[in-house]
Amino acid sequence: xxxxxxxxxxxxxxxxxxxxxxxxxxxxxxxxxxxxxxxxxxxxxxxxxxxxxxxxxxxxxxxxxxxxxxxxxxxxxxxxxxxxxxxxxxxxxxxxxxxxxxxxxxxxxxxxxxxxxxxxxxxxxxxxxxxxxxxxxxxxxxxxxxxxxxxxxxxxxxxxxxxxxxxxxxxxxxxxxxxxxxxxxxxxxxxxxxxxxxxxxxxxxxxxxxxxxxxxxxxxxxxxxxxxxxxxxxxxxxxxxxxxxxxxxxxxxxxxxxxxxxxxxxxxxxxxxxxxxxxxxxxxxxxxxxxxxxxxxxxxxxxxxxxxxxxxxxxxxxxxxxxxxxxxxxxxxxxxxxxxxxxxxxxxxxxxxxxxxxxxxxxxxxxxxxxxxxxxxxxxxxxxxxxxxxxxxxxxxxxxxxxxxxxxxxxxxxxxxxxxxxxxxxxxxxxxxxxx
Amino acid sequence: xxxxxxxxxxxxxxxxxxxxxxxxxxxxxxxxxxxxxxxxxxxxxxxxxxxxxxxxxxxxxxxxxxxxxxxxxxxxxxxxxxxxxxxxxxxxxxxxxxxxxxxxxxxxxxxxxxxxxxxxxxxxxxxxxxxxxxxxxxxxxxxxxxxxxxxxxxxxxxxxxxxxxxxxxxxxxxxxxxxxxxxxxxxxxxxxxxxxxxxxxxxxxxxxxxxxxxxxxxxxxxxxxxxxxxxxxxxxxxxxxxxxxxxxxxxxxxxxxxxxxxxxxxxxxxxxxxxxxxxxxxxxxxxxxxxxxxxxxxxxxxxxxxxxxxxxxxxxxxxxxxxxxxxxxxxxxxxxxxxxxxxxxxxxxxxxxxxxxxxxxxxxxxxxxxxxxxxxxxxxxxxxxxxxxxx
Ligand code: SF4
Ligand code: SF4
Ligand code: SF4
Ligand code: SF4
Numbered sequence: 001x002x003x004x005x006x007x008x009x010x011x012x013x014x015x016x017x018x019x020x021x022x023x024x025x026x027x028x029x030x031x032x033x034x035x036x037x038x039x040x041x042x043x044x045x046x047x048x049x050x051x052x053x054x055x056x057x058x059x060x061x062x063x064x065x066x067x068x069x070x071x072x073x074x075x076x077x078x079x080x081x082x083x084x085x086x087x088x089x090x091x092x093x094x095x096x097x098x099x100x101x102x103x104x105x106x107x108x109x110x111x112x113x114x115x116x117x118x119x120x121x122x123x124x125x126x127x128x129x130x131x132x133x134x135x136x137x138x139x140x141x142x143x144x145x146x147x148x149x150x151x152x153x154x155x156x157x158x159x160x161x162x163x164x165x166x167x168x169x170x171x172x173x174x175x176x177x178x179x180x181x182x183x184x185x186x187x188x189x190x191x192x193x194x195x196x197x198x199x200x201x202x203x204x205x206x207x208x209x210x211x212x213x214x215x216x217x218x219x220x221x222x223x224x225x226x227x228x229x230x231x232x233x234x235x236x237x238x239x240x241x242x243x244x245x246x247x248x249x250x251x252x253x254x255x256x257x258x259x260x261x262x263x264x265x266x267x268x269x270x271x272x273x274x275x276x277x278x279x280x281x282x283x284x285x286x287x288x289x290x291x292x293x294x295x296x297x298x299x300x301x302x303x304x305x306x307x308x309x310x311x312x313x314x315x316x317x318x319x320x321x322x323x324x325x326x327x328x329x330x331x332x333x334x335x336x337x338x339x340x341x342x343x344x345x346x347x348x349x350x351x352x353x354x355x356x357x358x359x360x361x362x363x364x365x366x367x368x369x370x371x372x373x374x375x376x377x378x379x380x381x382x383x384x385x386x387x388x389x390x391x392x393x394x395x396x397x398x399x400x401x402x403x404x405x406x407x408x409x410x411x412x413x414x415x416x417x418x419x420x421x422x423x424x425x426x427x428x429x430x431x432x433x434x435x436x
Numbered sequence: 437x438x439x440x441x442x443x444x445x446x447x448x449x450x451x452x453x454x455x456x457x458x459x460x461x462x463x464x465x466x467x468x469x470x471x472x473x474x475x476x477x478x479x480x481x482x483x484x485x486x487x488x489x490x491x492x493x494x495x496x497x498x499x500x501x502x503x504x505x506x507x508x509x510x511x512x513x514x515x516x517x518x519x520x521x522x523x524x525x526x527x528x529x530x531x532x533x534x535x536x537x538x539x540x541x542x543x544x545x546x547x548x549x550x551x552x553x554x555x556x557x558x559x560x561x562x563x564x565x566x567x568x569x570x571x572x573x574x575x576x577x578x579x580x581x582x583x584x585x586x587x588x589x590x591x592x593x594x595x596x597x598x599x600x601x602x603x604x605x606x607x608x609x610x611x612x613x614x615x616x617x618x619x620x621x622x623x624x625x626x627x628x629x630x631x632x633x634x635x636x637x638x639x640x641x642x643x644x645x646x647x648x649x650x651x652x653x654x655x656x657x658x659x660x661x662x663x664x665x666x667x668x669x670x671x672x673x674x675x676x677x678x679x680x681x682x683x684x685x686x687x688x689x690x691x692x693x694x695x696x697x698x699x700x701x702x703x704x705x706x707x708x709x710x711x712x713x714x715x716x717x718x719x720x721x722x723x724x725x726x727x728x729x730x731x732x733x734x735x736x737x738x739x740x741x742x743x744x745x746x747x748x749x750x751x752x753x754x755x756x757x758x759x760x761x762x763x764x765x766x767x768x769x770x771x772x773x774x775x776x777x778x779x780x781x782x783x784x785x786x787x788x789x790x791x792x793x794x795x796x797x798x799x800x801x802x803x804x805x806x807x808x809x810x811x812x813x814x815x816x817x818x819x820x821x822x823x824x825x826x827x
Pocket of ligand 3: 743759760761762763764767780781782783784785786787788
């Protein structure tokens with residue numbers, strides 16, 4: 001009896017420490033994002049959402065009666081979750097505090113993202129995680145597979161098999177998984193997925209995608225319109241906002257950006273080196289790399305990461321308006337355009353990178369690898385070679401979920417930015433210095 | 437093992453097709469008395485016309501029953517797996533997001549309908565005739581009042597070509613056929629052919645009723661291929677061994693009968709039912725095995741109509757492949773070449789309509805862009821008016 005109460009006390013102390021540390025780090029990164037110059041007006045809702053989830057530690061902002069379904073990765077079609085009357089939330093985590101707890105649970109070489117997820121679920125303190133009626137884990141790598149099993153001890157989990165190729169049969173197979181997914185969702189939420197509710201869901205997410213394509217169009221049209229860190233914040237917040245709310249908020253950002261573009265305003269008049277960030281997922285609050293890039297005088301002009309454009313850019317194209325056709329459109333959208341390294345042949349990622357480099361006038365690529373993230377690390381070599389042919393400098397930055405490597409990252413990023421500045425054509429530099 | 441099964445299946449289909457076409461004369465679908473072969477403007481405005489249409493009513497009726505049966509059996513089969521999937525096939529009143537109709541598509545439908553109409557009735561109603569010019573499409577010239585000749589008859593009856601026609605007409609036949617093949621190519625399939633129209637209408641009906649179709653699959657298209665080759669063999673060769681392709685050809689059920697000509701149907705009628713049912717579930721099923729289309733497609737390299745791809749804009753989303761009624765996969769997988777025109781492409785523009793990347797695909801004629809993919813079009817179903825953020 002005494003021991004158990006002592007245990008409880010200890011657990012409470014631990015929990016308090018966890019909450020303190022978690023909120024502190026999250027708040028710190030939020031402050032750093034806010035302190036960056038050039039945020040467009042209309043950013044508030046996104047920052048508030050991140051604050052709500054990580055600093056105030058509340059669940060997502062929806063009525064109590066609505067259920068949330070946790071998802072990982074970009075392959076889980078959000079449309080189906082909306083169709084079942086629930087709200088999807090992306091649970092991939094970038095949290096340092098949770099990572100420390102997960103470090104003891106997961107093996108040393110597991111990736112930090114998975115450790116952080118394990119940590120959160122282990123403490124049982126994060127409302128976004130605790131309120132989920134079900135979690136969907138696409139098996140994109142070994143760590144995801146094992147974490148699915150681990151999460152299964154705490155809540156209802158469904159794994160999804162991700163094919164390694166993108167042939168027609170693989171899509172068929174994914175379609176049949178989506179049907180299973182429908183059944184599980186109906187079971188978890190108690191609502192039926194019907195033709196009408198699915199069509200309605202398509203409209204919801206479609207609007208968000210429409211706004212996103214406007215956002216990206218604006219960004220592409222004019223360089224230096226918005227800082228990449230802000231763009232990434234917006235994309236990160238999408239994980240914790242219902243699609244309609246996010247779409248509305250993004251709409252007002254788009255408005256302010258288009259006004260900016262009309263007036264010809266930029267975040268800076270200097271020619272900041274334009275950097276493309278790619279590689280392992282960058283999830284708030286682990287935004288140290290984009291923050292460092294922009295604090296060191298670069299600009300993240302494009303990102304090719306899971307939490308960024310990748311997951312939402314491609315719309316599901318309905319070629320057959322039956323229920324099955326819609327499901328197929330979802331399966332097709334989830335698998336085919338996805339340049340995730342989980343696919344055996346991922347040449348399309350190189351094309352995608354080249355495309356982003358061209359569209360956003362990228363001058364250098366930072367390849368982010370989370371320690372232990374093998375699939376991304378595997379692809380580095382090939383991408384370095386390919387981009388070398390284009391004469392675009394690339395560096396590989398390995399990082400972990402802690403702040404110990406910040407200094408080292410800072411030095412490398414600084415050197416990389418200097419390198420790009422040196423490569424800039426001289427006349428542009430002289431123009432810069434005149435302005436200075 | 438699998439491939440052997442496939443070979444056997446294909447062989448069986450081919451043999452059945454061969455037997456059906458060879459002995460077609462013994463398998464009448466609907467016989468008219470010989471004197472009803474003929475038409476006039478008066479006939480199509482009289483009650484007698486309805487009588488001529490009877491075989492068409494039978495074909496439509498049986499096809500509808502067939503389609504209903506297929507859906508019924510399919511639902512039964514789906515449920516048998518223990519997973520209650522057929523429940524999802526309920527229709528609902530809601531509308532799946534649909535993009536605004538593209539000008540190109542409207543033009544295509546208008547041309548298709550108008551041309552077929554003119555082809556069938558134009559001669560009767562407006563006296564438009566230019567009989568010697570031959571178009572290589574399946575608009576049956578058994579309708580001898582058609583606006584213009586089509587090449588299929590003489591292509592499938594090469595013997596008659598040289599015995600029945602005066603030399604001048606033979607030359608016109610070859611020159612016009614070749615000219616159309618080179619100038620228009622398979623644009624004729626996408627825009628002019630009445631058989632194509634009939635199949636597209638079946639597909640439209642399926643979409644209106646929100647019925648599940650057959651999804652594209654490489655294996656299915658691979659299975660079509662040998663059947664197509666066999667059809668070509670039948671088309672060009674059956675005349676030499678004493679058969680008559682016309683007794684087998686499904687196209688004969690469309691144009692002549694609609695024009696009020698009582699032409700007796702043999703296997704054609706049965707085949708047409710199959711094609712109607714098939715093209716309800718699989719868009720342009722017959723075009724995938726059409727011998728005439730294949731012949732036209734052979735010349736695709738010199739046709740001025742091209743499907744162009746900007747590979748740097750493509751994200752390999754596969755939407756174009758999903759949409760393509762002819763199962764052309766290179767259009768989605770190609771990452772180097774700018775020209776993705778294939779022999780099978782009927783220039784229907786579906787791929788362009790569904791492509792969400794600006795400029796990734798376009799249909800060009802002699803270098804001029806006629807229809808270009810744009811994200812705005814694809815997303816137009818989602819944006820309400822107030823959403824438009826313009827610069
Ligand atoms: S039956 Fe067929 S092949 Fe014969 S003339 Fe008519 S359309 Fe041509
Ligand atoms: S392929 Fe289709 S559209 Fe073309 S000629 Fe044949 S039936 Fe007509
Ligand atoms: S490639 Fe495009 S235009 Fe050609 S048949 Fe397929 S969908 Fe139609
Ligand atoms: S639809 Fe467009 S973007 Fe998608 S694969 Fe085809 S060409 Fe590429």
